[in-house]
Each structure stands twice: as structure tokens, then as C-alpha cells.
Amino acid sequence: MLDTSLPANLSRHQCLWWDSIGDLLALADLPEPSPRFTGEARCDVSIVGGGLSGLWSAIWLKTLIPDLSVVLVEQYQCGFGASGRNGGWLMGSIEGMSSWSDSSGVLSADLRETITTIIPEVKTQLDRFGIDCDLSHGGGALAAARYPQQASRAQGFLRDLERLGFTPADYHWLDATAARAMVNVRGCAGAIYTPHIATIHPLKLVLGLKRAALSLGVTIYENSPVCEVNAGTLRTNGGTLQADTVIIATEGYANGLDRKGVTTLPVQSGIVATEPLTSSQWAELGFQNRPVFADFSRFSTYLQRTADDRLVVGARGSYQWGAKPSLTFDLSAREQHARIKLATQLFPLLKGVSFTHCWGGSVGVTRAMRPEVVADTQRKLICLGGYIGEGVGGSFLMARTVAEHLAGLATPRTSAPWLKIRPMEHRLTWPPEPLPWLAITALRGLWDLEDQWLRFQYWARSWPIRRLNE
């Protein structure tokens, strides 16, 4: 039976995905709860962190080198971190990928192919292991909405993608009518359409991957926080594990196991979800093939229509002093209200609809502002992460890179710029507090003000037209 216990301060009812565990329990093939690590053991490769990065690394390692003994150690339960609580966008793109362009500003054809084929590659693995995680491949509408300035931002973003070498088959412009036919958002001035986004149920994906890893012979321990990593030795609160190679896959839940100083800054993101909406409400809202939706504000919005017909609305959140990750699902009343307000501004039909769930979690941000795999060949230590909120697809790519690197393979991933073979000491760290707190809080405050000002301007300018239409 699935272990549904979570840390005492974590109410699973807050997070839609954990709350649907009741339905998941009806499935016969859920993974058994994993034991706590105690005593002493040794293995070829140990992995710290039971999220997507850790689980995909384990799966790829056992796929490429079946004889390898692989042990994964998770401090709570697999999926406790961002992987079990995200917005469910599986993206064939990587945050920060423009920095990998060549001197003429173009992303090589190999890199573009490697990145845009993430979704079909993930699907192949899901089919291989028979994982049903409600995957729906409806693409995405990244729309200009709420105020006119979003249109120039969106078109600028599309031009940047074109400069990188992406074609209209990857990203193209939809005029307002075509965009509204897809997602009927208020004040729509057009949208970028991309087929490179699908939606998933995050916890179903994690649990399916856990089952797949176990079936390949990976040993998993849960409720076993790793306190120290030193020269191939992992010390947990229950014992000591020796490993030839250690992989640290703790991302936004990192706690300085790789080196002193913060390499991956945890920044919060938060989500609200509606009750299931009726078919007539959906007929008005659109989302017919379940495309995802975002607007071009600086809130970093992400919306999806779930398999059980709810609207999930996410947006970037705050930063906790001292680079502390979000260990609960809590969202303050203010943060909940901000998301509900955003949702009703985008879709006035949602006024009066119940929002049944709200939760948050931490995303990991590296100083390079893009994900990376750092392999310290001397210390036999590998770190992966820094997806800046786009790690559902990104973790698949980085984890495969880790496994191919350890298998000594030459692939498009092991020659990709995200693989860095260097001592951990050379990883960039964030400056100490108060700098991160001041910078992020100030930026967030300015962006909120900008949003309010642009909306006010739009509201004031469109007032005469609204009066005429009354």
C-alpha cells in the first residue's frame, strides 16, 4: 500500500495532486512505501533526492548499465519536493537556453532537436514502463492579455525564438481571433502557439517513475535525510552509505550538500485550483484540447486544465530569507488572493467559482540562470538542477545526461553545454543575505507595481469605449 504519510506540517488536502491520492490508491500497481535507511551499506552509485531528477537518473543509469547497483535516498517521500507539487507543464524547452547560442546568436540544430524532442522521448519511456500520468499533448498558448503592452513583449519573445533558429512549426503567432478560439481569455491581443508543451499529473508521474526504478532494481530509501556527503560516504540519520559516485538531485530543496554556500537558490511558486468546472463553463473558456495557457506578465503564470476538468492557476511567489525551501504546502492568504484575482482578471467567468486547493513549493535557480549538470570527476560527485521552474521536462534531459556521462557515451547530451566537468568548488554561489532577499523582494515589488500601473492605464483608456458599449 502507498504510504500517504507526509511530514506533520504538510496537509495533503492543500495540494490537488496529493489530495487525489485517494483515487491513486484504487490503482493496483502503486509502488510500496520504501524503508528508512539504517545501518551500513555500499553501492556503485547513490542518489540524494527522490524527485524527477533523482528518479530519472536512476532509471537512465539502470537502463544503460544494468549491472550497476544504484541506491536512491529521499529525506521524506519521493515527490515531496517540487516534482510532486508543480503545475504539470511538461515542456520541450529549457529556461535560459538562449545563452547556449553560438556567436551568430543561433542555437545549434542538434541542441534544438534535443530540447524540442523532450516530450516524445518522455512518452517513449512512459510507454516502456506503462506509466499513466494523464499526459495530454495539447500544446500551449502564451498569450498577450490583460493590457496591450503584453503584445509587444510576446512578439519580442517570438522574434528571440526565431533568432535562435526555431521555425514556425515550433513557435508561431496566432492573431486574437485564433488565440481566443483556443483559450477565451479576456483582452486577448494574440498569442504564441507552440506544440512543445504537454500536461501531466505530477504525482502520478513521480509514483510511476518510482515503480519503474524499483522494477529495474534500484534500491530506494525514504524518510532518510542525508546529513553529510564526504568522499563517497553519505551519512543519514540512520546509518552510513558508501558509494563510488554520488549524485545530488536536491534542486530547490538543496541544503548545501555539494559545497559550502548556496549554489541553487530556492524561490517559491504558488498555485490555486478550482473545483471541477462544468462542460458549459469549459465551452466558454476554451481549452478544448487541453492546451496550457500563460499570459505575458512578469508573474510567470502557468495554467492547465486538469484531467478532472479543474483549472489550475500558478504564478511565481516569494523568497524566504536565508534561502529556505518551502517545506510546507502553505500559501499565505495574500498569495492565494493574488492568484484568484489574476485568474478572474483573465477569465471573468471564474467569479463565483470555488477554489478548492492552494499550495506552493520551491524552484531552484542557479546563478547562471539555467540548468546544469556539474560533474566533479575528482570527487566523483555530480549535481544536477537549476531549472528555474521548468524542470518537469528539463530534469529528464539533465538526468539522461548524467547517466550517459557515467556510462562514458558520446551523445548530443554529453556534448551539450549544460554538462560541466569541473570541481564543485568552481560552482558559482549566490552572495550571502541580505543581498538575495533584498534583490528578489525589490524586483518582485517593482513587477507588481508595473502590473498594477499597466492595468490601470488600460482600464482608464478603455473607459470611454466601455461606457459606449453599456
Ligand SMILES: Cc1cc2nc3c(=O)[nH]c(=O)nc-3n(C[C@H](O)[C@H](O)[C@H](O)COP(=O)(O)OP(=O)(O)OC[C@H]3O[C@@H](n4cnc5c(N)ncnc54)[C@H](O)[C@@H]3O)c2cc1C
Ligand atoms: C509550485 C511549482 C510549480 C511548478 N510548475 C512547473 C511546471 O508546470 N513545469 C515545469 O517544468 N516545472 C515546474 N516546476 C519546477 C519543477 O517542478 C522542478 O524543476 C522539478 O520538479 C525539479 O525536480 P528535482 O527532482 O530536481 O527536484 P525536487 O522535486 O525538488 O526533488 C528534490 C528532492 O530532494 C530531497 N532532498 C533534499 N535534501 C535532501 C537530503 N538532505 N536528503 C535526502 N533527500 C533530500 C527533497 O525532499 C526532494 O524530494 C514547478 C515547481 C513548483 C514548486
